[in-house]
Amino acid sequence: TAANQTSSLHNLYEDFESQLSLSNSPPLCRPVYSKKGLxxxxxxxxxxxxxxxxxxTYTPESLWRELCSEHKRLKNLISQEMSSVPCGLLILSRSWAVDLxxxxxxxxxxxxxxxxxxxxxxxxTILGKQDEAGQDYCTRTAFTLKQKLVNTGGYTGRVCVMTKVLCLNSKCSVETNEGSASPIDYPCSYNLANTQEMxxxxxxxxxxxxxxxxxxxDQLGCKFLNLLTTKQYEIFSKNLHKAKKLFVHGLPGSGKTIIAMKIMxxxxxxxxxKTDRILYICENQRLRDVIGAKNICQAVTRTTFMKNEFNMIQHIIVDEAQNFRTEDGDWYKxxxxxxxxxxxxxxxxWIFLDYFQTSHRxxxxxxxFSRQYPKEELTRVVRNADKIAEFLQGxxxxxxxxxxxxxxxGSLEMLNEFTWTHGVSGRFKHKQLNLGEMVIYVAKKCSFFLRNxxxxxxxxxxxxxxxxEKKYKNVFLREMRKRRVSQMDDSFVFLPDMFDSIRRFSGLERSIVFGINPHTVERxxxxxxxxxxxxxxxxxxYILRFPDHSSSVDEAQSLEWNA
Known part of the structure; x- marks a missing residue:
């Protein structure tokens, strides 16, 4: 809808910093933004x-050392190729194809x-032994890299990506220019002339x-890109042939679900x-539906996982694992x-979790915890505005x-590394209201936000x-629908999907959240x-609490009876 697009553009303007503007970019580029403070x-x-x-410089150094220890001739082969290169960067990868x-x-x-x-x-491209398909692979990867540097990265200079296939077990190597049958002599203007161009x-x-x-x-109806943080990219870049099992502990708002999707x-x-070989498991249906709509995997809840056989599945990603339960059996086993x-x-x-968001006992x-190995940690909050991040820290x-x-x-030690991305404006309010006042307050605020x-x-x-949620939802909806914000149908403006329980909404996010008397009987x-x-x-x-829980419950019943 137009309102949805307007609010999303407003969010981009206020909360994100442009990394790639379209004004001076190639025609197929998409805008790229990062959260302010990142x-x-x-x-x-x-x-x-x-x-x-x-x-x-060879980078990443850890991968270079690892590769050299695995393949004895590699260091001499690469050093020989680099002997005439005085200045530059050699960026190594297990597979540049996968990276692209x-x-x-x-x-x-x-x-x-x-x-x-x-x-x-x-x-x-370095092969273990001669392979005729090696040059095709290298050429296709180089061509894709060139396209993405321009169409995704927004590079405006002249660019070509030369290719060379090397073989550890052969003295014969193949060299071409982007797959041409014969070498092409590109003008010197295609060379990177200095450090600035590099x-x-x-x-x-x-x-x-x-x-x-x-x-x-999805809200704007066109493609916008965000960027991972350095730590998120470090986790994403792991060699999946070796990192078959991993526990990723992330503080609230640190981007665990984003990494889960990228890994799949x-x-x-x-x-x-194919996607039918990858299974994503979470506790909540709404998060399951969001991930399932991405068409990158099968997505199920833990309950469904325990009730069914998954004979075709090879790879499993578990999200929000701290809130899993065992009443249906041993899901981890x-x-x-x-x-x-x-x-x-x-x-x-790979299992993603945050003990600090555990919602049951x-x-x-x-x-x-000691057996959750290997383990990685995400300690930087990247999603929430400053005022909300301060509340999280408290x-x-x-x-x-x-x-x-x-x-x-051991998990408490993560708090020593807690930080957040400063610079995103927002609001945090904590108020005590009886139910009648609460209903009017939420309705007025929602009307204000929709009008803006x-x-x-x-x-x-x-x-x-x-x-x-089931008991009070209609009480709030009735008050909201008294306040028309446009000529559109009221039922379209205020959707029942706006309402949920805190537990069932785990893993999801919204720009505006009202917490209605958050409390738990579990100590x-x-x-x-x-x-x-x-x-x-x-x-x-907005965290809204009842000053006297019992009297507010009685008032809620009265409001329902008088509706």
Missing amino acids: EHKVDLQTDLFPVSPGCL DLEEKQEVICDALLIAENSSPILY EALLQALVIVLLNFRSFLS EKIRNTFHC KARSITQREKKCPGIL QKSGLPS ELQKIRINPPRRIPP GYSPQDIAVLFSTESK GISHNLLLCLASRARKHL
């Missing part, structure tokens, strides 16, 4: 691909992209490698598998059994001081439990429930 593409390029004048959303070629040991002064970019191309490369489709794209896309290209069916080539099992079915500190028994002591360009899809009204998780609530809100968070 690294700019220049900072990301400096962190990931720094250019040292007068020096040839192409399928991996199993016979390739690695690819290396040379960005050097006074030279065009050169893509090297960095400009590398910044375009950053956008190519770190971009992901923004959730705002990478699994598809790395292992040449079943997931491990499925991914380890093929002993010689086990599948991927039952057993989760996760292995003990609640996390309360948990640190008086931790519930369900949170492992937001849409119903930007708003969530969340209750402590599903039963409370020890009240701060966890508030974290789960607050982290759903990108911009505006």
Whole structure:
């Protein structure tokens, strides 16, 4: 709708910083934005691909060491090729094809992209043994890289990507220019003349490698791209042939679900598998539906997973695992059994969780914290406005001081690294109201936001439990529908989907969130429930409490009877 698009554009203007404007970009480019306070593409390029004048750098160093230890002749082969390169960057990858959303070629040991002064970019493909298809692979990868540098990265200079295939077990190597039958002599203007031109191309490369489709794209009806953080990219870049199992602990709002989606896309290209071989498991139906609509996997809830057989599945991604339960059986044992069916080539099992958002006290079915290995951590909040992030920090500190028994002591150490992206404006309000006042307050606020360009899809009204949501939803809806915000049908303006429980909304987000009397009868998780609530809100968070819970319940019954 037009209102939905207007609110999304408003969000882009207020909360995001342009990384790639269309005004001076090639015609097929899409705009690229990053959240205010996150690294700019220049900072990301400096962190990931720094250019040292007068020096040839191999990056990432850890991958270079790993490759050299696995293949004894590789270091001499590459050193010989680089002997005449005084300054530049050699960017290594297990597969540049996978990095560019192409399928991996199993016979390739690695690819290396040379960005050097006074030279065009050169893509090297290193094979273990001679393979006629190696040159086709290298050419296709180089051509895709060239296209993406221009159409995604927005590079405006002249660019060609030369190719060269090297073989560890042969003295014979093949060299071509972008797959031409005979070498093409490109003019010197295609060479990167200095450090500035090298960095400009590398910044375009950053956008190519770190971009992901923004959730705002669906609301705007056109494609917008956001960028991963350095830590998110570090996790995403792991070698899936070795990192078959991984536990990713992420603080509220740190981007766990984004990484989960990116990893599933990478699994598809790395292992040449279709979407029916990849399974995404979560606790809530709404999150299941959002991921299922991406068409990158099968998406099911834990309950469905435990009730059915999944004979075709090879790879499993588990999200929001801290809120899983064991009443239907041992889900972790079943997931491990499925991914380890093929002993010689086990599948991927990555588990994303956040103990601080645990919303119940039952057993989760996760292995003990000490057995969750290997492990990675995301400690930077990238989703929420400053005021909301400050509230999250305060609640996390309360948990640190008086931790519930369900949170492992080792997990508390993550709080030492807590930070957030500063610079995003927003609002946090905490008010005490009786139910009648609360209903009017929410209705007035929703009317205000809708009149100012937001849409119903930007708003969530969340209750402590599903039963409370069912009980009070119509009370709020009736008051909202008294306030027409346009000539459109009232039922279209205020949708029942705006209402849910805090637990069922886990993993999702909205620009505006109202928390209606958030509380829990289970001792020890009240701060966890508030974290789960607050982290759903990108911009505006309103926590509304009853001053006297019992009298407010009586009033709610009275409102329902008088409707």
